[in-house]
Amino acid sequence: MTERCNLLITNVQAATMDPSIPGAYGAITDAAVAITGDKIVWLGPRGKLPKCTPDRVYDGEGQWLTPGLIDCHTHLVYGGHRAGEFSRRLGGESYEDMALAGDGILATVRATRAASAETLYRLAKPRLEALAAEGVTTIEIKSGYGLNLEAELKQLRVARQLGQHYPLNIVTSCLAAHALPPEYDDRAEEYIDLICTEILPAAAKEQLADAVDMFCESIGFSVAQCRRVVKCAQQLDLPIKIHAEQLTSTGAAAMAAMAGALSVDHVEYITDKDIAVLAESGTTAVLLPGAYYTLHETRMPPVDKLRAAGVTMALSTDLNPGTSPLASLRLMMNMGCQFFGLTPSEALAGVTRSAARALGLSCSRGVLRPGMRADMVLWPMDSPDQLAYEIGALKPAEIFYGDNHVKND
Numbered sequence: 001m002t003e004r005c006n007l008l009i010t011n012v013q014a015a016t017m018d019p020s021i022p023g024a025y026g027a028i029t030d031a032a033v034a035i036t037g038d039k040i041v042w043l044g045p046r047g048k049l050p051k052c053t054p055d056r057v058y059d060g061e062g063q064w065l066t067p068g069l070i071d072c073h074t075h076l077v078y079g080g081h082r083a084g085e086f087s088r089r090l091g092g093e094s095y096e097d098m099a100l101a102g103d104g105i106l107a108t109v110r111a112t113r114a115a116s117a118e119t120l121y122r123l124a125k126p127r128l129e130a131l132a133a134e135g136v137t138t139i140e141i142k143s144g145y146g147l148n149l150e151a152e153l154k155q156l157r158v159a160r161q162l163g164q165h166y167p168l169n170i171v172t173s174c175l176a177a178h179a180l181p182p183e184y185d186d187r188a189e190e191y192i193d194l195i196c197t198e199i200l201p202a203a204a205k206e207q208l209a210d211a212v213d214m215f216c217e218s219i220g221f222s223v224a225q226c227r228r229v230v231k232c233a234q235q236l237d238l239p240i241k242i243h244a245e246q247l248t249s250t251g252a253a254a255m256a257a258m259a260g261a262l263s264v265d266h267v268e269y270i271t272d273k274d275i276a277v278l279a280e281s282g283t284t285a286v287l288l289p290g291a292y293y294t295l296h297e298t299r300m301p302p303v304d305k306l307r308a309a310g311v312t313m314a315l316s317t318d319l320n321p322g323t324s325p326l327a328s329l330r331l332m333m334n335m336g337c338q339f340f341g342l343t344p345s346e347a348l349a350g351v352t353r354s355a356a357r358a359l360g361l362s363c364s365r366g367v368l369r370p371g372m373r374a375d376m377v378l379w380p381m382d383s384p385d386q387l388a389y390e391i392g393a394l395k396p397a398e399i400f401y402g403d404n405h406v407k408n409d
């Protein structure tokens with residue numbers, strides 16, 4: 001470490017989430033962390049801190065420091081809401097039936113197309129702020145409610161604008177292959193042409209998309225159609241991710257993993273064969289318990305098998321107006337444990353280290369270690385197990401975005 005640093009945090013317990021540090025959470029007790037600019041420059045037991053002159057010292061009062069939380073799968077920029085569908089689903093209608101009747105995703109497409117960028121921005125703010133208040137410092141935001149050139153770019157621009165306005169790191173994915181827009185009824189291949197020849201190239205040119213996502217399902221697109229989108233993304237040098245195996249087994253997860261996907265998301269219906277492909281390719285499985293809960297699903301992602309195969313498991317809100325109107329990543333940690341059988345430490349890894357991996361950000365985020373971004377959260381708790389266990393009252397004491405820190409009161 002250089003002799004000067006901008007900020008020295010002392011007297012903390014660090015849940016580094018660094019797998020090279022033995023024990024749950026990669027914990028270091030009575031730790032100190034030195035930060036210069038937006039990076040951690042030293043981290044270790046306070047007793048071993050080299051002599052240094054910090055511009056500022058922060059006493060953590062023995063509280064726990066974790067990496068900033070990462071929500072790696074959200075659809076948080078959209079118009080309208082679907083509370084009416086919520087009631088219909090409670091009355092027995094299924095998500096698929098409403099989608100086939102032109103509601104579901106397409107209802108949100110109508111509302112999103114009709115909304116101005118200013119309106120979308122205004123509607124997105126409280127969703128983003130709810131996540132930020134619980135210690136989320138990186139959020140992935142997808143398009144997918146525009147489904148034409150203009151409206152897809154409008155959603156992505158709003159996502160970028162949120163990233164300019166807030167200290168959070170916003171990562172975007174173009175999900176133009178989310179549903180077939182009504183003007184392309186019965187012409188799915190032509191819509192894929194539009195995605196490949198116009199929407200993705202324009203998003204890439206304006207640097208609006210950090211990745212390309214797609215929805216492979218009977219009510220979305222086929223594996224062959226998704227494969228075309230994958231090829232196009234590869235030509236544009238954009239990483240891919242996919243909504244796969246949510247409602248049925250399609251083989252999409254293996255197709256995407258073999259093509260080098262960063263993540264395959266949902267995976268309730270993933271097969272043993274496809275799990276082996278994920279393990280081999282190093283693709284992250286993103287578990288989305290909010291959608292599982294909202295849709296009253298009974299088929300769980302095969303967490304034991306994924307764990308045994310060594311597949312990295314991330315956790316995310318899937319925040320969207322249809323299947324997960326739930327702006328709480330902490331609640332997802334709780335559901336990941338309660339519904340899917342994750343351990344509290346796997347749940348925290350799922351929203352830090354593994355979520356960073358799902359976004360291709362492992363080199364800079366998700367773990368507390370010298371060289372990484374100093375996105376960190378200080379929690380008034382005795383044990384990091386409390387993060388998955390206790391919902392509502394346990395709030396960050398302080399959120400650090402590099403050497404800027406925000407008291408959370």
Ligand code: NIG
Nearest residue numbers: 105215243291318320322323
């Ligand atoms: O991840 N599966 C497709 N997309 C979303 C749902 C979007 C919606 O219903 O508006 C999901 O669950």
Ligand code: FE
Nearest residue numbers: 073075243318
């Ligand atoms: Fe989703």
